[in-house]
Amino acid sequence: MALLEIRDLHVGVEDREVIRGLDLNVNLGEVHAIMGPNGSGKSTLSHVIAGKPGYEITGGQILFRGENLLRTEPNERAAKGVFLAFQYPVEIPGVTTMNFLRAALNAQRKARDQQEFSTPEFLKRIREVAGSLNIPQDMLKRGVNVGFSGGEKKRNEILQMALFEPGLCILDEIDSGLDIDALRIVASGINTLRSPERAMIVITHYRRLLDHIMPDVVHVMSKGRIMKSAGKELALELEASGYAQFEDAA
Amino acid sequence: MVAVQETVERVKRIDVDQYRYGFETLIDSEKAPKGLSEAIVKFISQKKNEPAWMLQWRLEAYRRWLTMTEPTWARVDYPKIDFQDLYYYAAPKPKKSVSSLDEIDPEILKTYEKLGIPLREVAMLEGVEPKVGEEDPARRKIAVDAVFDSVSVATTFKAELKKAGVIFMPISEAIREHPELVQKYLGSVVPTSDNFHATLNSAVFSDGSFVYVPPGVRCPMELSTYFRINERNTGQFERTLIIADKGSYVSYLEGCTAPQRDENQLHAAVVELVALDDAEIKYSTVQNWYPGNSEGKGGIYNFVTKRGDCRGNNSKISWTQVETGSAITWKYPSCILRGDNSRGEFYSIAISNGFQQVDSGTKMIHLGKNTSSRIISKGIAAGKSQNTYRGLVTAHRKALGARNFTACDSLLIGDKCGAHTVPYIEAKNSSATFEHEATTSKISEDVLFYCIQRGLSEEEAVGLVVNGFVKQVLQKLPMEFAVEAQKLISTSLDGSVG
Numbered sequence: 001m002a003l004l005e006i007r008d009l010h011v012g013v014e015d016r017e018v019i020r021g022l023d024l025n026v027n028l029g030e031v032h033a034i035m036g037p038n039g040s041g042k043s044t045l046s047h048v049i050a051g052k053p054g055y056e057i058t059g060g061q062i063l064f065r066g067e068n069l070l071r072t073e074p075n076e077r078a079a080k081g082v083f084l085a086f087q088y089p090v091e092i093p094g095v096t097t098m099n100f101l102r103a104a105l106n107a108q109r110k111a112r113d114q115q116e117f118s119t120p121e122f123l124k125r126i127r128e129v130a131g132s133l134n135i136p137q138d139m140l141k142r143g144v145n146v147g148f149s150g151g152e153k154k155r156n157e158i159l160q161m162a163l164f165e166p167g168l169c170i171l172d173e174i175d176s177g178l179d180i181d182a183l184r185i186v187a188s189g190i191n192t193l194r195s196p197e198r199a200m201i202v203i204t205h206y207r208r209l210l211d212h213i214m215p216d217v218v219h220v221m222s223k224g225r226i227m228k229s230a231g232k233e234l235a236l237e238l239e240a241s242g243y244a245q246f247e248d249a250a
Numbered sequence: 251m252v253a254v255q256e257t258v259e260r261v262k263r264i265d266v267d268q269y270r271y272g273f274e275t276l277i278d279s280e281k282a283p284k285g286l287s288e289a290i291v292k293f294i295s296q297k298k299n300e301p302a303w304m305l306q307w308r309l310e311a312y313r314r315w316l317t318m319t320e321p322t323w324a325r326v327d328y329p330k331i332d333f334q335d336l337y338y339y340a341a342p343k344p345k346k347s348v349s350s351l352d353e354i355d356p357e358i359l360k361t362y363e364k365l366g367i368p369l370r371e372v373a374m375l376e377g378v379e380p381k382v383g384e385e386d387p388a389r390r391k392i393a394v395d396a397v398f399d400s401v402s403v404a405t406t407f408k409a410e411l412k413k414a415g416v417i418f419m420p421i422s423e424a425i426r427e428h429p430e431l432v433q434k435y436l437g438s439v440v441p442t443s444d445n446f447h448a449t450l451n452s453a454v455f456s457d458g459s460f461v462y463v464p465p466g467v468r469c470p471m472e473l474s475t476y477f478r479i480n481e482r483n484t485g486q487f488e489r490t491l492i493i494a495d496k497g498s499y500v501s502y503l504e505g506c507t508a509p510q511r512d513e514n515q516l517h518a519a520v521v522e523l524v525a526l527d528d529a530e531i532k533y534s535t536v537q538n539w540y541p542g543n544s545e546g547k548g549g550i551y552n553f554v555t556k557r558g559d560c561r562g563n564n565s566k567i568s569w570t571q572v573e574t575g576s577a578i579t580w581k582y583p584s585c586i587l588r589g590d591n592s593r594g595e596f597y598s599i600a601i602s603n604g605f606q607q608v609d610s611g612t613k614m615i616h617l618g619k620n621t622s623s624r625i626i627s628k629g630i631a632a633g634k635s636q637n638t639y640r641g642l643v644t645a646h647r648k649a650l651g652a653r654n655f656t657a658c659d660s661l662l663i664g665d666k667c668g669a670h671t672v673p674y675i676e677a678k679n680s681s682a683t684f685e686h687e688a689t690t691s692k693i694s695e696d697v698l699f700y701c702i703q704r705g706l707s708e709e710e711a712v713g714l715v716v717n718g719f720v721k722q723v724l725q726k727l728p729m730e731f732a733v734e735a736q737k738l739i740s741t742s743l744d745g746s747v748g
């Protein structure tokens with residue numbers, strides 16, 4: 001059974017159809033890359049999977065572990081293991097990263113009927129995870145993403161992914177704005193989390209990240225549809241010839 | 251945020267219409283008949299065995315009040331109050347004198363227990379001294395002067411305070427026991443002619459707290475009063491007077507909740523603070539009165555005059571307030587910076603939800619040289635509420651080198667509420683430096699969704715974002731209060747989303 005199964009999905013935003021009959025199957029243990037021109041609907045797709053309000057689902061369905069995800073509240077989706085690393089992570093002034101992560105992790109655990117982490121348990125866990133991603137402790141004491149550089153924000157997304165251990169990780173342009181070293185750290189963070197218990201969807205514009213994480217499948221998305229799916233070599237092909245051929249087809 | 255989880259559970263439990271503190275205590279009370287007249291003023295004064303000068307003072311205020319009209323400049327809207335349709339005096343039936351807990355009506359004690367507030371200090375309140383080594387050092391002592399309806403029924407810690415020379419007692423007692431202090435300072439900050447509500451208070455004030463800290467004394471504990479309105483239709487007219495003599499320090503906490511009712515309740519308190527040379531007063535309030543039901547019915551009308559006088563050089567007065575309750579709030583804790591190098595501070599969190607109307611802010615009046623003031627105001631409007639910050643900063647022509655910094659931030663939740671900022675700034679000399687910053691923002695959908703995607707419910711997300719927004723002010727509250735306030739803040743935003 002597929003971990004994520006999207007069938008003939010149609011999504012409208014402000015009276016415009018942005019996803020236009022999209023099918024996608026992601027199995028446990030797989031890493032899928034989605035590439036595609038600006039405005040093709042990649043972020044929209046990730047938002048709809050995570051349950052962001054403001055989109056009109058006009059057709060199709062999304063199943064997660066066989067369950068109808070579209071009928072599940074967004075915070076319940078998170079507790080069930082849907083994680084989205086945002087293309088543009090927001091800032092939350094006055095709320096330290098540490099407190100935010102603890103509140104979120106415990107909310108998820110509570111929803112799963114798991115014991116909430118005590119302060120010492122949480123601190124131990126967050127130190128381990130932050131250490132493995134080269135994230136300094138004082139960053140955790142700052143307001144969530146407040147004054148973080150673009151690269152730091154992205155690393156903070158990976159930190160959360162590592163902390164929550166979700167079943168499905170959707171990474172929306174996690175590589176944008178990263179310097180070479182940060183890219184390596186983020187990629188290795190992703191690779192560490194790669195597991196037969198988990199699947200990932202990596203949205204990117206660049207082959208660079210894919211060189212590090214070696215996806216199982218690469219999809220090309222254009223105008224709200226998956227136009228082509230193939231192995232990693234598709235990324236190379238796109239880099240050479242661009243998206244024009246797919247846009248014509250759409 | 252540690253308290254967030256708990257906070258959110260409370261949010262879920264508590265519904266605007268099931269106001270948690272909306273219960274009534276069944277105790278007989280002694281009431282004056284409805285309405286206001288010289289006879290009623292005399293009745294109140296008599297009830298309290300007041301000396302003749304006090305009655306005179308009240309009567310003068312009453313006559314003055316008859317010539318005044320209710321102010322209308324605030325951005326609040328309410329049906330006309332019929333001042334003849336209110337009770338001006340109610341007291342729990344007196345048992346002898348109350349010197350120990352046993353003598354207090356158990357019903358009253360139960361009320362406090364339900365409020366879950368001062369009885370956290372039960373042992374101390376009961377005079378049970380903690381055994382050596384058992385005392386939790388993190389837990390600072392709090393002396394509670396409980397104002398129940400109009401009469402203070404319990405005053406604790408008297409002995410320890412007495413040792414330090416601090417006078418902390420109901421003002422009705424102070425009038426009898428320390429007339430020289432009361433006569434010297436009462437009305438010296440807020441004169442009887444000050445404004446309609448304060449003048450009314452001067453005529454009919456029922457009780458309140460009196461604090462005097464002698465020269466050079468650092469008050470050994472936080473002083474605290476919990477107010478509670480309990481009588482149907484009883485206007486509450488608290489009067490508080492705090493004097494910090496030269497080189498002294500005192501921190502005073504005020505908090506209150508009120509039972510649910512249909513009729514609107516009027517509250518017109520007056521608080522006067524006097525800081526002499528090198529003295530410091532820190533006054534913190536958490537205000538959580540019944541705000542009215544989900545249709546905007548009922549709720550407390552809160553017209554408060556709070557003013558501090560930095561009378562001495564190098565003195566300091568700091569107001570911190572968390573305002574979440576009341577149907578109408580009309581309140582401007584202010585500082586008169588008279589002494590050279592004196593300093594005034596105002597830290598405020600004002601939250602409005604449902605149909606609440608808040609018009610609050612401060613006045614910083616710079617009179618002395620090198621005086622400085624700081625205003626940090628955080629207004630949060632949700633539901634169909636209106637939230638106005640009104641602030642006045644002035645520098646007298648002799649106030650050379652006066653400095654003020656004002657930061658005034660408003661946060662809107664939803665699109666049916668309003669936030670307004672009305673700053674008045676006037677400098678009569680060119681050496682004054684006034685800085686003013688103001689922002690208004692909405693809780694953004696993107697921020698909420700970010701939190702929700704991480705597993706938080708919408709209420710939890712709002713609670714988190716709001717607590718972050720007000721953090722700078724929360725930090726100014728004494729610790730115990732900060733925790734309570736944090737819970738209260740999320741509680742009061744119940745039903746503001748979705």
Ligand SMILES: Nc1ncnc2c1ncn2[C@@H]1O[C@H](COP(=O)(O)OP(=O)(O)OP(=O)(O)O)[C@@H](O)[C@H]1O
Nearest residue numbers: 013014018036037038039040041042043044045087
């Ligand atoms: N809230 C919105 N209101 C109006 N249009 C929207 C909204 N959200 C998305 N769109 C439109 O939907 C289309 C898809 O946007 P989306 O952000 O999903 O693209 P993308 O593939 O992620 O692009 P990029 O590579 O630039 O990140 C775009 O044309 C965009 O303008």
Ligand SMILES: [Mg+2]
Nearest residue numbers: 042043044087
């Ligand atoms: Mg995008």
